[in-house]
Structures are given as C-alpha cells and as structure tokens.
Amino acid sequence: MVQVKMHLLVCGGTGCRASESKRLVDELNAQLQANGLADEVKVVITGCFGFCEKGPIVKVIPDNTFYTKVKPEDAEEIVKEHVLKGRKVTRLLYEDPETKTHVSDSKHMEFYQKQVRIALRNCGFIDPENIEEYIVRDGYAALGKVLAMTPAEAIDIVKKSGLRGRGGAGFPTGLKWEIASKNKADQKYVVCNADEGDPGAFMDRSILEGDPNSIVEAMAICGYCIGATKGLIYIRAEYPLAIKRLQVAIGQAREFGLLGNNMLGSDFNFDIELRYGAGAFVCGEETALIHSMEGKRGEPTIKPPFPAEAGFLGKPSNVNNVETFANIPAIFLKGWEWFSSIGTEKSKGTKVFALAGKINNVGLIEVPMGTTLREVIFEIGGGIKGGKKFKAVQTGGPSGGCLTEAHLDTPIDYDNLIAAGSMMGSGGMIVMDEDDCMVSVAKFYLDFIVGESCGKCAPCRIGNKRMHETLEKICQGKGTMEDLDYLDNLSKVIKDTALCGLGQTSPNPVLSTMQYFRDEYLAHVIDKKCPAGRCKALKSYVINADKCMGCTLCAKNCPVSAITGDKKVPHVIDQAKCIKCGTCYEKCKFGAIEIR
C-alpha cells in the first residue's frame, strides 16, 4: 500500500473560488496524475483559510508551506518542484509586508500567530464535504457527551462557559437556551440564523462553507437541551456554496445516523431543514427571520413575546447565529472552564472578525476577546494598505460605529465596543484610511439602511430617509449648523423609538462619526470642504501652472471640454463646466493637476 505522504489543501471558499480555485484543483490533480503522484499526494478542498486578501491559497501539508495567489497555471510548478523535489516555489510564498521576506510556514505568519481558532477550528483544515474528516476531528463526540447528560446539566455548561450570542447584542446563550427549555410546548424549534447581512461580514458564510457539520452538531445539541426535534437554518440565497455544503452535511449526517431518530443510541430525535432568505437585511432580526421562514414579509414584531415563548409557527424557538453554534461543540469537548479562561471578564472565548477595507490582509480572523484593535489591525491585519494613515475602523456593520486611533488599544469585547459608541455586531471590521470621508461613510451606511428598512415603523422608515437626505445635503456643501442639530436629535429619537434592533442601531454610524469626526462635519458645513477629497461637489480640480507643461493631454481627455489652453502653455480648468470626473487628474503625467 502506498502511503499518502502529502496533502495539498486548497481553499474552496467563495472568495477563492471566485479566483478560480476550482480550476486550480483540477490542474493540481492533473499534474499529480501526470507525475505518477496521484496515490501519494491528496488534494483536499477545504473551507476558508481566512487569508482572503491573497487567495487562492494552497497549503502544503505536512510542511505547512503557504502559497498565496495561486493560479491554475502554477499547479505544474508546485507539483514538479515542491511535491516531487521538495523545493518550495519561492515566488508564491507569502511575503511579509514589513520585512519583505518570504514566509513559507504559515505557523510563522503574523496573520496566524495571534489567532486562536475555536469557531474556525476546522476551516481550512478539513474537507467540508466529507463528514468523516469532521468525525476524525472529534466531530459529534460533543453530541455524544451531551446525550449522556440531562438537558439541564448541558445547559448549565453552556451558561458557565460564558458564551454570548455572536450575532450582535451578545445575549448569554445558556440563558437563552434555559428560557426556551422551560417553555412547554408540543413542538419547539432550533433556528440557526445564517442570514448574515452586514456588508463586509462573511464569517458565518465561511464557517458554513468550511465546517458545516459543526453547525449541524451544535443544533442537535441545542435541540436536546431545549427539547426540540426540529432545526431550521435560515440562510441567504446569495450563499449558494454554503447552501450546498450544508445540504451535503445534513445528507451525510442523516446517512450516518447522526441526524434522525434515536441518535447515537439515545431516544433523542432531531432533523434539520433549510429555509432561504431572499435579500432582506432586516431578516437577521430574529422576529423578522421567523416571519420570513413562515413565508411572510420579513417585518419584525414587538418583543415580547420573544421567540423562546412564541417563535416559528407560534412555537417556542431558540434562535442563535452560526458563529455562536460553532463554539458549542468545542465547549463540550474541552470543557466550560477552558472556554471561560479565554477572553475578558464579561466576554468569554473568541470572536471571528472579517477584516476588510484599506488593510493589507483582508480576511477572516479569530482572536480571543480582549485582543486590542491595534493587534488586529496592525499585527494580524498587516497594517494599512499602501502605507497610508489609519483613520477609523468601523465595527458592527450598519448597526455599529466608527472607532478612531484613540480606541486602538481598547480591548475588544461587547461592553467596551458599546461604551465606545459602536457594537460587536456580527464582526465586520472595515478599516478606513486618510482618503475616506467620514461624512460619506456615514451616508453610505444610511443609504444601506434606507434600502433595507422594512418600512414598518415610522422612525426608521422616514427618519433614516431624512438622515440620509441631510447627509447628502452636507456632502453637497449645502449643509447648515441646524442640519447637524437635526441629525443629532433625529439620531437620538430613532434610537429611542424604532421598533427593532435594525432601527434602534441605525443612527450609530452617524452618531459615532459626528462624535469622533466632528471637525470633518464642520469642514463640510462651514468651510464647504471635504478634507478627504472624497465629496465630489466639494472638490475642485485645479491646474498648477508651475507644473503644467502644456502637453494638452488633459484637455484632449476632458469629457466636457472644460480644459483650455495652448500647446506648451499652462492650461486652465473652467470650474463651471468641470464635472469633477477626475480624468485629467489620472491622465496628467506631471502631477500638475491638484485637488482642492
């Protein structure tokens, strides 16, 4: 028998698939075949490695070589050089942005060094479409343990672990389960909220794509604890790969008897169905989610009654998000003491963040609660792209706020983020640099909220529209000081009066930017300037006569013929005609065009 001596792990997450990782896998297999290595080397499609910035990723096991941005054409070289001859393909290795040296072993990459992977423990490690690999990683052993306990004992472990909901507000998970377990009903439901809607957040998707079985197992555990025999996963239709992997996982679990009747020889029965979202952010709110699962408009309703009392079809339902569930098996396997030893006093365990924006290492990371923003952004994230200056980081998506340099050393946990005017949310972290206009950023989020508001309650339906219009007015240079007061009052009233979590948190991006970047608002309103040069209406393109060589390139490319001037004589832009498209700025070879 030939021993498998090497595994090539290829990321099969959505991000890397978008960069042709599927074709890369085919090509690797073909090359192995051609070199007679097919029996010795196994290509495994795994979930996301988290290092999306440099995808597609190929990780060579057992030597932990980490190849980035691998193209299908690179397969031949990897096989002939590395697999066959043991020579690493240097040009594909990750290059440390600081030292500019190649890092071959992922263990030595700063991106991974600071991370503690609990929810992502299997992502990028196992083949998500093979339940056997999950089982080898102690899969379903936690369920086995739980089935030997009473539900109350199991809930107690979750309570003691200190796990809080990873979807937003951070409600203690054990307590939630306890409430649901105590409500009597002929039928109860376990609902997994996989309607990850924050723009720029993709941690749930990655977990579902990389380790779907952990969610299936955790939901079964939850079902046992609260007395439910049915599980429902509400997942965005925009996540076809995650849907497919879940379907495979559920199918395999049924085949192995890990879903269905008398699981693991107990008298516990549990099964899971998928329900699809249809493009409504508000359906991440649990009451809206439940209505959507019932085939209705996804409008939230007032709580109480909470889903734990009257949820899906009026029956007690426990709703947790994907990441929350992903922590559950680990808690039972390693013990609540272990879990609660990680993190801060009130926020236990780890949190997965989706790092995006103007940062070098865009990707998915998991760090202990209490890690500082600085560690996340500058050490794991590799700092700001292009050596620009850090300006702000937006956490919590449209419900969160923008944090500044002053917050960089704040340990990240639920309470600290709220105190700073933001929130954990689902864990999106968008980094912004000096080129980002904070008024525009606030406007961007309001635009999102206006598009996603369900329209049920007046403050959110109309209030956010008015906020957005006011911000637009400010970006146009037509804002007044009264407008700032108006925004302030409206923000507070919307927070105070909106019906659901979406509405109540929707002013956060405005409030936090007004608080931390008030000077930028004032610049827009009083000086009619956009300091970041982002607001079109507030910037003008001007030709610096000292630098202009009169090459006429700008004039030739101006779409509205706003630039005039003779050859070899400095040109002039007619501000009345200029539409601020920026073409001249891009075309000028002498840096003579300045934005003011």
Added chain:
Amino acid sequence: METIKLTIDNTPVETEKGTTIYQAAKKVGINIPALCYMNLEHLGIKNCPGACRICVVDVAGRRNLAPSCSTACMEGMVVKTNTPRVLNARKTVMELILSDHPKDCLICPANGQCELQALAATLGVREIHAVENAAVSTYRKDASPSLKRDMDKCIMCRRCETMCNDVQTVGALSAINRGFMAVVSPAFEQDLINSPCTFCGQCVAVCPTGALTEVDDTPKVIRALADPTKTVVVQTAPAVRAALGEEFGLKPGTRVTGKMAAALRRLGFDKVFDTDFAADLTIMEEGTELLTRLSKFLGGDKSVRLPIMTSCCPAWVNFFETYYPEMLDVPSTAKSPQQMFGAIAKTYFADKMKVNRKDLVVVSVMPCLAKKYECQRNEFKVDGNPDVDYAISTRELAHLIKMANIDFNSLPDEDFDQPLGESTGAAVIFGTTGGVIEAAVRTAYEIFTGKKLDKIDFTELRGLEGIRTASIDFNGTMINIGIAHQLGNARKLLDGIRSGMYNFHAIEIMACPGGCIGGAGQPYHHGHSEIISARHNAIYKEDEEKTIRKSHENPYIIKLYEEFLGKPMSEMSHHLLHTHYFDKHKV
C-alpha cells in the same frame, strides 16, 4: 386574578397581569396618544403593530422608550408618559410622519375627522425641519364605485390591512414594497375593482387619515334636488337613525329618527321614505322563501339546499360571489331592502304619482359603502336607469345637512311619508347583527305554526359575539339558526357548514362589525367600540317602542301585496324583488 402594582406619572396603579401600559394609564385618567393602535374591545378586533411609535413612554431602567400599546405592565414599573425626552420623541416622530404626508388638510376629505391632524395639533407640531429635496412617497390613486384610495396619505398604521385580512379575510389589501415606499395596496397596485375587494369599507371605517375615504356622491344629490324636473325621494336605512346624531355632537346611541326625517324634508326631498318599509317587504319575501325551502326539506325533498342565507348585505353578497361561487344557489334570492325599495319606488310608487321612472330619483342614505356599489350593479337597472340612483352614507347625509345650514339639534321630530314610510320593529332591528333573522323568525314562526307569538323578543339571537347559534322551537320543529358578523366569522361559519360541523336551517350574515350599525358609512368610531354597542342598544330600544313589531303586520305592506304584488314569491315579486348571483371568483 394576579394583579401587579406600578406607578404611572407618579400615580400608583394596580392592574391585572397582562395589561399594557396604555390600558393601565387609561384607567387612571392618563390618555397616552396613539396613532396606529386600535382596540375595538366589544368586537374583539385589535390592531397593534407597534408601528407609529407615537405612544412611547419612559420606563425607568429601560435603554430606549417603550411603546405603551404593546408593553405589558410589570411589578414595580416606574412609567413616565410626559418627560421632555418622551415629548420630544413623540413630536419628532410626528414631524417625520408629517414630512411624508401631503399638507392639503384644508381640502382633504378627512378634514376635521383626521386622527393625524388632531394628534399633530395635540403634540404641538409647528414646523418641520426642511430637508432639501426631501422625498415624499407617492402612489397610484384609485377610485372604485365605493371607495377612494389616496395612499400618499397612508401612514402605515396597518389598520386597513388588519381589517381586510384578519377581520374580513378578504385579502384585497397587503403591505407592499419595503422601506420608505412601503404602503398598503391591492396586488400590483391595481384598482380595487380588479381585486377581491367586497367594498365592505371597513378599511375606510378605521383609516386615521384621508388615505381611504368614501366616494362622495353628495354633489349628485344636490344637483338632483335642485332639478325641477325631478321627483326626488329618499330612503333611510335603520342603522342611520342610531348614529347620525353623533355627527351633531349627540351622545352615541341617541336615536334621531324624527329629526332625521325633518332634516331630509328641509333638504328638499319630495318624499321622505324609509328603507325599513322595504325591510318588512324583505321579510315577507325571504321569510316565505325560507318557509318554502324548509317545508320541502322537511318533506324529504333532497334537491333543496339549506341553510338559507340572508342576502341583505351587499358586501356579503360580493364576498360569497368571490369566495364561494359554488354556493351561489344557497343564499336567498331576495334583493336587499335598498334594492327592493328602489324597485317598488320606480314601479308601484311612480305609477301612483304618475311620474316617469326616468324623472324619479331615488336616493338612499345608508350606513354602508358597499351600497354604492350595489346600486350600480347592472341587474338593478331598467334600460340603464338604476332602481336606486345614489347611495350616500350617514356621514355624507350629515355633511349635506351641515352644508344646508340646518341646525339639526333644534329640529322638531317629524314622521316619514306614506306609503313607503311605514315600518315595524322587525324592520328596525335589521340595523344590527341578528336583527334580520329575528325579524324573519317573528314572521316565519307565525306563518309556519299558525300561532301568535307570546314573546316577540328572541334574545337568544342577540349580542355582539362574532358567531352565534340558536335553536328556535317552531311548535315542535327545532329550527337551527346561525348568525355571523364580520366576514371572517362568516367564512368560519361557512367552512363549518362545509365540514359538517354546523347544521343550520337559516343563517344571517352581516359583513360589518356589529352589523349595519358598524357600517363603513357611519360616523367614525375612531377606535371606540363602545359607540357600536350604544348603537346596538338604541336599535333594540326603537324596536321595543314600535307598536307593530312583526313585518307581516305592516298595514302598508299588506296593502302593497293587495294592490300590486299579489302574494310573496308571486311572479311580480320574482320580477321586482328577487335577483341572482354571479361567479366573481378571482385570485
């Protein structure tokens, strides 16, 4: 019962568990303003989406403000309903609502009746922060024969949606779109006439603004009254007299029959008649039809379909034509009193007066908006000339009276004209749920048994519960009767019959909550369901005071049969007083 203690605005309150802050505050004289919230307790109808956020209050220890309409009282709760934070929030939200609402109050059909307008005044909104190019949501307008929709004025209280779906189970309206453009509308924003709408008008009855209103037919009536070539007669439905006074500041439940007749005469109607007369006629026809079917049924004729169902209510007729087309042969073929009146007026009465039917204008005053649709149905026209020309609502009549400078409250009581003005107590109770069937029983009993009734009041048929059943002893034959008001209850009743759960000989159905007294053309109840029960009581009081209380004893009805119709269900009756139904099934 478990009670809890809390304080609201420093006032200690003790209330039962499950009470909302809004209700508890009301108990101690604190009226928290609300807009979308509506609780018709007497009718079991509630709309509480928590959407308008006007009723918010400050609950100590809570992060945000609480909607009092849907927040339950908790032990030890400390509630403040009028702090600066609350007042500012309320006013700001109101400003927001107004910022997306047309400012044409002065020419709005809801002017003076608008809950939004009243609340804006209460909250002291004086200006709305101007946002450049502030968007306003606008939508396709629509006028059906009965209702007008101007959804630019919709504030998304969802009351109409609740009435159309949860209460009436008609399903013509739904919330559509999302966010700023969210609104309540028929499918594809098409006209109501293309939807399954029954024109019951309950959406209009509860709309707090001018978004949903009735079609205004008063200009046509004024023109007819002013036309010297026309003889204009008017008929008034029984429920109108029990509610019209409210429009003139009288207490709900005040009966204004005499003043109403006087006012109509002053408005210039040539004859002031009464739909009650036609109600008595309906009993003669429908009662006879019931007895005929019943005798055949009891005689073993399997072809007879029972129960017989009343057909007075035009929204109910629309409802079963739309949703139960396979049951079109079950309801009584008798026309509604409005249409019977029209048919008799334009034949018997026109002949008597020697007026050409084209020159006779029949106006009806109805508590109902579906009557506007009914009188325009083609089968109720002769050569294009309708039996009833215009159906105006109770509200429209009040408006006419006000426009004509008539001081209603100081009018003397006057009588109706004859021959179409005489009625019995049986006809009066047509105005409330259970009344038609009680009137029918009073007559059918005496005809069926040949005996005089000892006790005229069938209290077992009365009440405001949505579905009621009773068995009446017809001298040894038990007659099973079902009664439903609100179309949702009608649906339950019909489905119960279909499934074999019920076994009735006769059922009465009224589309509106409480029957005609709760009709969509009545003065607005603004969410106060005690008004409906006051009207309910007034109707029975009117019946009680009548000397003749059985339809077949109405002397003018007897005379009508003698002079003109022959006997009930005669050929002439069939021609003039009976109709047939159409399959209007649509998706």
Added chain:
Amino acid sequence: MSNIKLHDSQIRQIKDICASYGNKPGELINVLHTTQGVFGYLPEEVQREIAKNLNIPVAKVYGVVTFYSFFTMKPKGEHAISLCLGTACYVRGAEGVLDELKKQLGIEVGQVTPDGKFSLDCLRCVGACGLAPVVLIGDKVYGRLDPSKVKEILANYR
C-alpha cells in the same frame, strides 16, 4: 390586466412547483425562489397562479415579492451584471466602478439595456471582500476592479 399570458405548460410547471412544497402557504418564499429559477422573473400572471395554488390572496404574494430584493418582476438581461456595494467594496472604490458601468451601458441600476443584453443591479456583500471591489457577470466574478477595467471586461460580452 395581465402583462403576459401563460401557456398551459407553464401553468402546469407552477402547479408542480407549488405541489412539490405541499401547496403550503408557509412555503411561499421557497416557491417563489424555485419559480424565479425556472422563469427568470416573477410576472403578474405567475404570481396569480402561485396565489391560486397556495390558496392565499395574490396581494400577499405581491407583498412578499416586493419586500425581498431577490425577487424581480422584470426579466434580467442576458448578462446580469451585479455590483457588490458591500462596505469593503465601497471603501475600495465600488462607486467609481458603478459610475463607469452606468456610463458604458447607458442604463441606471435596476434597468436592462434596450437590446436586452445587460442588466445592472447592486447587491450587498458577496463575501469576496479580499477581491474588492467586485462585479459579478452571470456567475463569473471579476475582482480588484477599477473603472479603467470596466470597458475591457464588458467587451467580452458584447
């Protein structure tokens, strides 16, 4: 009233889809997903047919269709272009790409080019933030875009 007339075979298809979900009103969203998958969009007649089969008011169906951005009543272009407007794409310049797309195609968001070749829509995060800004044409993902690349990419489809 109706904008298209359905063939008997299409009516049968819808009936089968509804039946495959047990004709349960609670399955409306799944039915709409599947139906849109077959027809490409959800015109009025299709919604009426679904309402009939699930025995719910068509107003409710329309209410649901207009609530969720995934459902459309208009057919998409032969090549459906979707621009990600998630935050990551936004801060990395998606707006400029959008402007260029509009300019090149001569249509606004939500419209279809007159020749029916392209339709342009925005969507929220597709989760390929590492490639931001991202455009999807059909199922193909184009990442790390800037306005200058738009013309070239579109040329592949013209």
Added chain:
Amino acid sequence: MNKIKSLDDLRKMKQNLSSDISIREKSNNPDKIVQIRVAMATCGIAAGAREVMNTMLEKIAKDSLPVVVTQGGCMGYCYAEPTVEVKVPGKDPVVFGHVDPKVALDIIDKYILKGELIDGILPVNYQSIQEKA
C-alpha cells in the same frame, strides 16, 4: 450504509478514519512531535529517498506513531544521500546519511522510540529543520 448507532461506534469510526487526516493533525503541532525530513532532491531520489520515505511512512502509520514526515530539498550532503533529518522535541536535530529502508526502520525503532544512538549521524554543520523565514 454505515450507520453510527452509539458513541462507541463513533469512537471506532474515528479510530478507523484517523490515519487519513493524521498527517494534517500532526502538522498542526509540529513542535510537539518528532519530525523527520527526507531530502528529496534529484540526488536523493536517485539514491532511493523515495523508498526510504515510504518505508518510514508505512511504519509510522502501522504503529500510529506521533511522527510527521516531510520532504525537503537538497541539504548539501550529496555524498551521503539519501539523507534524513530527525528532530525529537527537546533535542537538537540530527542528520543521518546513507539511509536505506533498513536504517530507516532503525532510526524509528532505536533513535526515536528508544533514544539509542545509531550509526550514520553526519557531522554537525547541518541546517536546522526550521525553515529559514
């Protein structure tokens, strides 16, 4: 079909399947287990490194040993190929030269498992098993 009917079944299944993924498990914590690197450059392969590596892999799999085998490039000991570098936790790495399948098994049995020294250790100017970063 392979239904899992009890926790024992699950454990057994895990046991049976674990060899397949163990290579990844081991690489996850390389510092805690024995690492063997076989030089697999052209010269090594020519001298029989492949056979050596397969022999070691088989032995490790058979006995479920906590050992990870990787392949490396030329270590510069071309005269002594095939060469194998072994790093036992807590000890300095050593390089064995002229390894054949028999020596390979000795390395595992004697050096790694019993801590005995065997012949064939090359002089000390070797590279560390830790890749230069």
